[in-house]
Amino acid sequence: MNTFSESLGTALALIAGLDPALAAIVARSLAVSGIACVLACAIGMPLGAWLGVARFPARGALLTVLNTMLALPSVVVGLVVYLLLSRSGPFGFLGWLFSFQAMVLAQTVLVAPVVAALARQSVEDAAVAGGEQLASLGAGTWLRSVLLAWDERYALLTIAIAAFGRAVSEVGAVMIVGGNIDGFTRVMTTAIALETSKGDLPLALALGIVLLGTVLALNALIAALRRWRMLRDDRVLALAGAPA
């Protein structure tokens, strides 16, 4: 108990004092996951939106694969990206293994299916309500995907925030492809694992608090966004004269 309270006190002091080592790890974590999230959204949202509207023979099988990838273990993603980037792998020539780029790539691969699957569901629900009417106005499959994705932009924003939360809190993939190199590829989750095993509990705890705070802030943001949308929708319904 004494160790815990002492560690907690030191951890809070590290956070309050903006410890440079701590700040560097946090900044690197946010950068890796932020870039990965942007890339995953750039890939996953158009793909998901298209899948929400398009109809083709193998669609059902593709959706099954995509939904399965929602539960993709991060260590498996790490292993696959490791094999691809290793010297003997097909992308070994890039020299990315144990680098910032490798971690970004691994988290992008991990999160893109999540974004695509959730975006697909969101756009497909919108397409049920309005896809046919947009088609009747002359919008083809791609244009309908774009218009419905834009119409569901608040839902997609929530998906992007959730994707960032998934990326920043994962440890397996970045550990394998980044190597947890001090000052280079060490991020919050890998540092927590290492510092705990070394017994440096204050730094691990400080990182844990920051990570928890980050995830908490993201959840609060999602909740605030939902609340804002509900209030907005209520206002719209009230203006439309719908019964309460």
Added chain:
Amino acid sequence: MSALMQLRAAGVRFGAVRALDGVDLRISGGERLALVGANGSGKSTLLRLLHGLLRPSAGTLLRDGAARQAMVFQRPYMLRTSALNNVALALWLRDARWSAAREQALAALARVGLAEVALRSARALSGGQQQRLALARAWSLQPDVLLLDEPTSSLDPHGKREVEDLVAAFAAGGTTLVFASHNLGQVKRLASRVVYLEQGRVRADLPVQEFFDRRRLAEVSVEAELFVKGEM
């Protein structure tokens, strides 16, 4: 009179379900054709087929390639943007420049009495206003044929009247109407010809005066006569 649209032994299947079966129909310019029948009789499917949203699984559909079409649905879908942008988008999708599309959209909104709410969120409009907005969106495309799928079924009497008046005005301007309706009073007021559908087949196809002549209707289709009797 030349046909704008013609169906020959047309059928539509959804899996094992025959939504339309052996439909022969010829629609000429200037007609005001009402489709009536019970729920599931194939009215909406027929409208979607005529509009090209569905393909016939049997028979043929011939359409005058030069004739422009627009369709208004029972529950109009409006994007999360202004009423003006919703109409302008329809024009932009038909290759109009965005600035010109917005100008034409404003004229269309004025036509249906919605100019003052042009910049309001389309989803903030009442049901009746949204249906008028849908009519403005369709009318802005200057269609030769306007297809309407129960356009007033979810509206209150005032909203029904407003929409009906607009539809009548479009028809008076020469637009060919094809509309599905459960409201036989509305059919009497708007239609020049009535097609009765049952289980995906055309059971009666008569000028409106003959359709509402019980004896004449009974000669053509007992089912149609019973339907009208029940609805009236």
